[in-house]
Amino acid sequence: MTKRTGENAPLRVFVLDSEALSLAVRGDRAMIARLELAASGAAEVVTSPMTLIEAYDARTTERRWDWVLSRVRVADIGREEAREARRLLADAGLHGHRHAIDAVLAVVASRQPGQVTVFTSDVEDLEQLVPGRIVVFRV
Numbered sequence: 001m002t003k004r005t006g007e008n009a010p011l012r013v014f015v016l017d018s019e020a021l022s023l024a025v026r027g028d029r030a031m032i033a034r035l036e037l038a039a040s041g042a043a044e045v046v047t048s049p050m051t052l053i054e055a056y057d058a059r060t061t062e063r064r065w066d067w068v069l070s071r072v073r074v075a076d077i078g079r080e081e082a083r084e085a086r087r088l089l090a091d092a093g094l095h096g097h098r099h100a101i102d103a104v105l106a107v108v109a110s111r112q113p114g115q116v117t118v119f120t121s122d123v124e125d126l127e128q129l130v131p132g133r134i135v136v137f138r139v
Contacts, residue, residue, distance in 0.1 A: 011114030012043035016072070017105055017126070018054035020119035020139045021047055024068050025060050031119075031139075035071040045072045048108050050101045075108040092128040099125055106130045 014034050016024065024031035037043040052074060075081075085103035089096055094103070102122055106129035109118050117135040120126050126136045 013112040013116045014045045015109040015118045016047045017120035019121035021055040038071045048104045081107045088129045
């Protein structure tokens, strides 16, 4: 899913928090359009494994989850990413248990190439955690 639309075109990367992912699973038109861009190779959609867990809703069928996740790359998270997330929290003066998933998502976003946009319901928190080159967009 990392194809580019042209040799010199920068890669567009959409990073989804749990609310954005939930919107996609529920069929929100704007989020589905972003997933279709990913399917066509014009963008990449990324999230963290923790976000998948946070966004889970038992009312949604496995088939629907499978369709959405077929268009989303789930980033690998390990020790180094956890350390980086912890440092982001410390630098921002935020507490781990309340902002842990946001910090991991910020690490995922900061490691993406190209034009990165984070889609989130927690704009204020994410803006404290991501570098200035990343756009944070409220869903």
